[in-house]
Amino acid sequence: MAKAIGIAPTRMELLKLRQRATLAQKGHDLLHEKMDALVIEFFEIVRKIGVVRTKTMQQLSSAYRSLSTCFAVQGTIETYQAAKEAKKGIEVDISTRHVMGILVPVIEAKPIERHALTRGYGVYLTSPVLDEASREFEKALGDLIKLAELEEGAREIALELEKTKRRVNALEYVILPSLKSMVKFISMRLDEMERENFSRLKRIKAMLEGRE
Amino acid sequence: MSFKIATIADAETAAGFALAGVQDVYIHERKEETLAKLDELLTSKDVGIVFITYRVAEELGFEFKRRIRTKKLLPVVLRIPDKTGWVPKVDELQEIIRRTVGAEIIVKGGS
Amino acid sequence: MSTDRIIQFELARLNAHLPEQRITLKDALSSSSPQVVAKDGSKHKFERVELEYLSKIVHADDWDKLRLPILIAVNPKLGRGAAEISGEVEVKVISQVLGKECRGQEIVIYRPEIAVVRAKLPTTTQYFFMVG
Numbered sequence: 394m395a396k397a398i399g400i401a402p403t404r405m406e407l408l409k410l411r412q413r414a415t416l417a418q419k420g421h422d423l424l425h426e427k428m429d430a431l432v433i434e435f436f437e438i439v440r441k442i443g444v445v446r447t448k449t450m451q452q453l454s455s456a457y458r459s460l461s462t463c464f465a466v467q468g469t470i471e472t473y474q475a476a477k478e479a480k481k482g483i484e485v486d487i488s489t490r491h492v493m494g495i496l497v498p499v500i501e502a503k504p505i506e507r508h509a510l511t512r513g514y515g516v517y518l519t520s521p522v523l524d525e526a527s528r529e530f531e532k533a534l535g536d537l538i539k540l541a542e543l544e545e546g547a548r549e550i551a552l553e554l555e556k557t558k559r560r561v562n563a564l565e566y567v568i569l570p571s572l573k574s575m576v577k578f579i580s581m582r583l584d585e586m587e588r589e590n591f592s593r594l595k596r597i598k599a600m601l602e603g604r605e
Numbered sequence: 606m607s608f609k610i611a612t613i614a615d616a617e618t619a620a621g622f623a624l625a626g627v628q629d630v631y632i633h634e635r636k637e638e639t640l641a642k643l644d645e646l647l648t649s650k651d652v653g654i655v656f657i658t659y660r661v662a663e664e665l666g667f668e669f670k671r672r673i674r675t676k677k678l679l680p681v682v683l684r685i686p687d688k689t690g691w692v693p694k695v696d697e698l699q700e701i702i703r704r705t706v707g708a709e710i711i712v713k714g715g716s
Numbered sequence: 717m718s719t720d721r722i723i724q725f726e727l728a729r730l731n732a733h734l735p736e737q738r739i740t741l742k743d744a745l746s747s748s749s750p751q752v753v754a755k756d757g758s759k760h761k762f763e764r765v766e767l768e769y770l771s772k773i774v775h776a777d778d779w780d781k782l783r784l785p786i787l788i789a790v791n792p793k794l795g796r797g798a799a800e801i802s803g804e805v806e807v808k809v810i811s812q813v814l815g816k817e818c819r820g821q822e823i824v825i826y827r828p829e830i831a832v833v834r835a836k837l838p839t840t841t842q843y844f845f846m847v848g
Contacts, residue, residue, distance in 0.1 A: 413720060420723035422792035423845050427730060429797065430790070430843050432706070433831045437838075439702065450686070457688040460621045473616075476623040483626035484607050487653045487679065491733035491760050493843055498681055499761065500653070503607075523624070530625035534610075541654050541683040544698065549678075551701045558705075560726060568719055 400575070402582040410579065414572040421564040427493060428561055431554045434492055438547045445543060449536035456529035463526040475523055485538060492546075495553045500542040502535050608653025608679070611646050613639060613661055618687045622656070633661045640668055647672060652680045658687040730845040732756050735785070741770055742779040752785070760785075766840045773812045778805045786810070786837070787844040788830060797827040799843075813837065 400406050463472050486501040611629035612622040619630040629652065633639045639661065646652050662669050662684050673682055686692055735752035744750035750762040762784060774782055782805045789800045801810045802822040811818035813836050814829050825833070833841055 416720060416723055419792070419847075420727060423730060423790075423847060424726060425796065426790045426792060426845065427843075429827065430830075433827070433834055435705065437831070437835050439698070442698065453686065454690070456621055457618075460617065460624075461688070464617075473620055476620040479624050479626060481623070481626055481628040483610055483628065485610060485653050487606060487608050487681075488761055489678075489758060490839060491754055491758065491842075493733055494729050496678060496758065498678065500681070526621065527624040530621045534622070534625045534627070537656060537683065537685060538610075538654065541656075541681045544683060545678075545681040547698065548701065551705045554705050560722075564723075 400579065402579045402586065404583065407576065407579050407583060410572060410576045414569065414576060417564055417568050417572055421561060421569060424557055424561050424564070428554065428557045430493060431550060431557060435547065435550045435554060438543055438550060442540070442543045442547060445536065445540050449533070449540050452529070452533045452536050456526070456533040459522070459526040459529045463522045466522045467520055472523065472526075479527070483534065492550065493553070495549050497546040497549050498542055500538055502538045607651075609651050611652050611655045611680070613642065613646075613655065613657040615658065615660070615687055618658055627656075633658075633664075636665060636668075640665060643669070643672060646680060647676050647682075649680070655680050655682045656685050657682065659684050659692050660687055660689070663693055727847050730847060733760070734787075734842060734844060735760065738783040738785065740780045741767070741774060741782040741784060744784055745771055745779065761839065763839045766837050769836075770809065770840065774805060774809060778808075781805045782809065784840050785842040786840060788825075788833065788841055789844045789846055791846040794824060798824050799826075799830055800824050 400410075460472075467475075484503050486503065488499045488501075489496045490499050491497075609628045611631070612619055612627050613631045613633055614622070616632050619632050623630045629646070631639070631642050643655070643657075643665070646655050657669075676682070684697075733754055735754055737752065739747075739750070739752060744762055744767055750764075750767060751759050752762075753759055770782070770784075771779070783803070786801065786803075786806050786809065789802065791798075791800060794800065800822055801807055801824075804821055807818055807820055807823050810823065810825065810833060813833055814825070
């Protein structure tokens with residue numbers, strides 16, 4: 394077998410193989426720990442998503458309802474007009490946070506709650522239903538921004554988790570067993586060669602002694 | 606760093622977001638044009654979040670999924686329900702959980 | 717061997733998220749944007765909520781002794797699912813979070829406890845994988 398894979402059965406090679414096996418074992422153990430740690434992070438973020446999703450969906454529903462009311466009371470054209478004229482400019486601050494080799498977004502909404510006058514859709518068009526709809530959507534936007542941060546984070550963690558899992562499995566089921574069996578084979582072969590050598594030396598010695 | 610928010614949706618949803626102050630609202634009409642708009646947003650340096658309705662995302666189909674898989678960290682793309690509340694049968698997050706953990710764990714507050 | 721290179725690469729990457737220099741709770745509290753810089757140059761911000769919680773459970777005299785982020789040291793020799801916290805003040809913090817009575821320079825905590833700590837202090841704690 395050693396010949397087939399091109400590794401000479403020498404002590405030097407055995408030493409190198411043992412070092413590689415040690416490295417692979419260390420890599421496996423540490424990556425396994427990393428995997429476990431990522432699972433903890435993943436579950437925590439999924440838990441948070443559950444909470445935020447419920448709240449967000451409720452708020453969104455409320456926002457859509459108030460928008461419908463607005464269409465009904467204020468009129469479709471007027472509502473779209475107000476939407477067109479509404480003061481734009483909502484922004485978010487995005488930074489990053491490190492979670493073990495991956496970057497996860499941290500998103501902060503810049504304060505969104507605006508007043509009727511600063512909403513900008515023409516004071517003469519202002520109406521309570523329009524204000525209500527704007528307010529509800531502003532609130533929904535706040536929740537959605539949080540949800541976006543969490544879901545993106547979950548996706549990144551999941552990707553890294555899958556990658557790490559593949560490495561751990563490759564090490565555990567392919568690389569380590571292969572290295573270990575090569576170590577075993579070469580070790581046995583070396584012992585065999587040593588025994589052959591030993592008995593050959595004995596015969597030579599016997600021959601030499603016989604001559605004398 | 607500061608970023609803008611963009612929305613791709615039907616007219617009503619877009620109006621709601623515009624009222625809330627979202628800068629970039631795009632009303633979906635035809636698949637090719639919407640995909641072009643999505644590409645523009647995905648490569649823009651100042652868009653931080655893109656909200657897109659489940660309905661529109663579904664209509665864009667595989668082309669949408671592919672872009673999400675290959676995009677950079679920013680902008681973040683979040684699918685949201687429109688006023689009909691329609692969601693696809695398969696929850697993407699649920700799928701990720703199943704693949705990652707290999708178990709059925711239900712995410713509460715399912716949309 | 718290329719697998720060796722991949723393993724070395726992954727091991728080097730394990731702690732890439734850790735900061736060059738940690739900062740004390742005192743400095744973090746007085747900073748307008750408390751953060752540390754990771755080895756690869758990226759910034760890691762500390763949540764104010766966590767800093768405020770820490771300021772409440774740590775004696776003011778110890779604020780300049782607590783270095784952030786608190787490291788959750790993972791050493792395979794401890795066995796799977798175990799990690800070590802070092803430092804007198806750090807140990808006090810962790811035992812408060814876990815609701816356990818602990819003293820000393822270091823303690824070992826286990827997976828369910830690690831989960832609790834990470835949930836309570838997500839930006840002020842970090843994993844440290846002991847590769848050496």
